[in-house]
Amino acid sequence: MSVRHDRRVRVQGRPVDSYPDLAPEAERGTVRRITVVGEEILARPCAEVTDFGTEELCTLIDDMFLTMYAADGAGLAANQVDVPLRLFVYDCPDDHGVRHVGHLVNPVLELPDPGSRRLLDDTEGCLSVPGAGLSVPRTDRALVRGLDKDGRPHVIEGTGYFARCLQHETDHLHGHTYLDRLSHRDRKNALRQMTARHDEILTRRAAKAARLSGS
Structure with missing residues (x-):
């Protein structure tokens, strides 16, 4: 999932007149290692955040934003940086060209009723399945x-x-990756793709991390 930007931006769900290419949190952040499928932390539910406004939580969010950008991601969950808390950050467009930026703590997902929902098949990737x-x-x-x-x-x-x-x-915060939604055959295919491109992707991430950290 690559980040695509547009002039129309909503930050924490609210429209803003202008916004930088990278969220301001990233300027304060440090790039962390992204966990990889197979690591136990990605397969267990995350814990609720109970302490708000702390330096530790703010630093985690800053680091997650910069880590997401360094990996060319559109979203990143806390367990993907080895922290088992219910939190994710995002910088992602919708299909109308509106860019959405923000973070959510202890999120609860609500989907449309089965009778009114429409399923879309589209290619999906994950920073933990490089x-x-x-x-x-x-x-x-x-x-x-x-x-x-x-x-x-x-x-x-x-x-x-x-x-x-x-x-x-x-899904990440419940201990699932998108691989869990695939058939056995497709899961094996995804893991083969990851094995073939893993080193290439990590080299590219490291180069971008160095550029962002030095800017």
Whole structure:
């Protein structure tokens, strides 16, 4: 999932007149190692965040933003940087060209009723499955209720590609990757893709991390 930018931007669900190419949090961040499928932390549910407004939580969010950008991601969950907390960050467009940027703590995903939902098959990747991409069915709309780093409530709605992102990141917090939604054959295919491209992807990430950290 690559980041695509547009002039129309919503930050924490609210429209803004202008916004930089990288979220301001990234300027304070440090790139962390991204966990890889097969590591135990990615396969267990994350714990609720109970302490808000702390330096530790703010630093984690800053680091997650920079780590996401260094890996050319559109979203990143906390367990992908080896922290088992219910938190994700995102910088992702929807299908109408609106860029959505923000973070959500203790998110709860709500999907449309089965009778009104529409499933879309589209290629999906994951920063914890570097180099692989396969088609995954997701609903075309999603709503997530959660909190920000200071404990203030937020409701984030997404359509299309952004709805996919919200579902993907919430899955992580339940201990699932998109591989869990694939058939056995497709999962093996994804793992083969990852094996073939793993070193190439990590080399590219390291180069971009160095550029961002030095800017």
